Amino acid sequence: MRRLLACGIQVAAEESNFYDGLVQGLYVVISDPLPSAAQAAAQLERAKACGVTGQTRMVRRRVAPH
Secondary structure, X not given: OHHXXXXXXXXXXXXXXXXXXXXXXXXXXXXXXXXXXXXXXXXHHHHHHOXXXXXXXXXXXXOOOO
16 A cells, blocks of 8 residues: 555555455455546556556445444
8 A cells, every 4th residue: 555655546445345246354455436447457557567466346345234
């Protein structure tokens, strides 16, 4: 996360169990929503230039029970 923030990419982290279709028990680094898959891929390339590997993926966040 520090590397991404240093490169100007705003991110947050959450546990993967809040998302449908992701492996449980991991942390997910989330960037700002982007309007297209092409822009998400471009942001991932920026992250790679900062020494961060990853993937782009659209997933739905589960609504937590109250």
